[in-house]
Amino acid sequence: MRVALFLTCFNDTLFPGTGHAVVTVLERLGHTVDFPLEQTCCGQMHFNTGYRPEAVPMVERFARTFEEYDAVVTPSASCAGMVRDHHPVLARDHGTDALRAQVVELTSRVCEFTEFLTDVLDVTDVGARFPHRVAYHPTCHSLRGLRLGDRPYRLLSAVKDIELVDLPTADSCCGFGGTFALKNAETSSAMLADKTGGVLDSGAEVLCAADNSCLMHIGGGLSRQDSTVRTMHLAEILAATAGGTR
Numbered sequence: 001m002r003v004a005l006f007l008t009c010f011n012d013t014l015f016p017g018t019g020h021a022v023v024t025v026l027e028r029l030g031h032t033v034d035f036p037l038e039q040t041c042c043g044q045m046h047f048n049t050g051y052r053p054e055a056v057p058m059v060e061r062f063a064r065t066f067e068e069y070d071a072v073v074t075p076s077a078s079c080a081g082m083v084r085d086h087h088p089v090l091a092r093d094h095g096t097d098a099l100r101a102q103v104v105e106l107t108s109r110v111c112e113f114t115e116f117l118t119d120v121l122d123v124t125d126v127g128a129r130f131p132h133r134v135a136y137h138p139t140c141h142s143l144r145g146l147r148l149g150d151r152p153y154r155l156l157s158a159v160k161d162i163e164l165v166d167l168p169t170a171d172s173c174c175g176f177g178g179t180f181a182l183k184n185a186e187t188s189s190a191m192l193a194d195k196t197g198g199v200l201d202s203g204a205e206v207l208c209a210a211d212n213s214c215l216m217h218i219g220g221g222l223s224r225q226d227s228t229v230r231t232m233h234l235a236e237i238l239a240a241t242a243g244g245t246r
Contacts, residue, residue, distance in 0.1 A: 001031065001070045001071060002034070002068065002069045002070045002071070003026065003031050003032065003033050003034065003069065003070065003071045003072075003073060004033070004034045004035070004036055004066055004069040004071070004072050004073070005019060005022055005023060005033050005034070005035050005073055005074070006039060006042075006062075006066065006072050006073065006074040006079070006083075006110070007019040007022075007035070007039070007074070007075070008041075008042065008074060008075075008076045008079045009040060009041045009042075010076070010079075010212060010213055011075060011076065011212055014212065014216070015212045015216075015233065017236065018075050018212060018233040018235055018236060019035070019075065020239075021075075021233065021235040021236040021238070021239035022073065022075050022113055022235045022239075023035075024239040025117075025126050025128075025235060025238050025239050026073070028126065028127055028239075029121060029123060029126060031121075033073075034069070036065045036066065038061065038064075038065045039061075039062070039065050039066070040058060040061060041058055042058060042062060042079045042082045042083055042087075043055035043056075043058035043059060043062075043082065043086075043087075043090070044078065044079060044082040044086075044178075045178065045179075046058070047082065047086050047090065048178060048179065049179060052090060052093070052094065053094050055090055056090055056091075056094045056095055056099075059087050059090050059091055059095065059099070059103060060095070060099060062083065062087065062106075063087075063099065063102045063103055063106055066106060066109075066110075067102065067106055069109065070109060071109055071111060071116060071120060072106075072109055072110045072111065073111050073112075073113055073116045074110070074111070074112060074113065075112075075113045075210070075212075075233060075234075075235045076112070076210070076211055076212070076213075077112050077139055077141040077142035077145065077146050077148065077210045077211050078139070078141040078145075078211050078213060080110060080111065080112040080115075080141075080146060081141045081145040081146055083107060083110045084107045084110055084146075085145070087103050087107060088100070088103050088104055088107060091103040091104075112142070112146055112148065112210060113210070113234070113235055114148055114151040114152050114155055114210060114234065115146070115148065115151060117151075117155060117238075118151045118154060118155065119151075124154045124155055124157075124158045125158040126155065126158070126238050127241070128158075128159040128160065128237065128238045128239065128240055128241060129159065129160040129161055129240065129241050129242060130159050130160070130161065130162045130237050130240045131160075131161035131162070131163075132162065132163070132205045132206050133163045133164075133165050133203060133204050133205045133206070134156065134162055134163065134164055134165065134204055134205070134206045134207075134208055134237065135164075135165050135166070135167040135170075135199060135202045135204035135206070135207050135208070136152055136153065136156060136164070136167065136170070136207075136208055136209065136234070137167060137170060137174065137195075137199075137207055137208070137209040137214065137215075137218065138152070138170055138171060138209070138210075139174070139209050139210060139211040139214045140173050140177075140214075141210075141211060142209070142210045142211065143171060148210065152210060152234055155234070155238060156208070156234070156237065156238075159237060159238065159240075162237075165202045165203055165204050166202060167198055167199065167202050167204070167207075168197075168198035168201050168202060169194065169195075169198050170198070172191070172194060172195065172198075173191055173195075174191060174192060174195040174214050174217055174218050175187070175188035175189065175190070175191030175192040175195065175217065176188070176192075176213055176214050176216075176217035176218075178213070181217065192217060192218065192221045193221070195218055195221070196218060196221040196222055196225065196227070199218065199222065199227075199229055200222075200225075200227060200229070204229060205228075205229065205230065206229065206230045206231070206232050206237070207219075207222075207229055207230070207231050207232075208231070208232050208233065208234045208236075208237055209231075209233070209234065210233070210234055212233055215231040215232070215233065216231075218231060219231035
């Protein structure tokens, strides 16, 4: 199986360690992972803010970059949702017949990281060890978009020495939402306050999720409260074998 990592521009710029973690886990499971250097943005920012025709070149580039791979794995539920749900819309509304066919064929091979592990590789125990108290935040895209369900919990539950704790109101939004946090700052801050309150009440040492964008938002809120709670992408926990750090 030819596997490609779609790291996303957000992770590549701010959290490249997450990409290393994904590769570490997949190589531990016996797979070789390619990182096509031609990859760029999936176009989510453009799509969400109304610049839909302008996002089409990114759809074309994505399809051209990843068309030869059997599986395209990304550590971002948000970007996986963009590719699977909205690339076909952009190709249909603003693309050629050839692009529409190419996109439809490719999107079925795009997987969020936990989906790939559980659904494609049929694996839950990836050989990780992480002796810390961990809470999982199901981001809106992972919960309501991709409907990941218990996949992340099954993977975390198999980690050696981990202590999973419940996160109060886990299914509530953290308030990030990309440009939502900028355009609706007061509402976003109120939602963030509720979320960080739940994190602190959980007693967790580490908060993890499938999207670094939400973790960045929550982590910022925690740091402004001088909290010692760390934020880590789920992939980094699964890659850890002796404790793990951000």
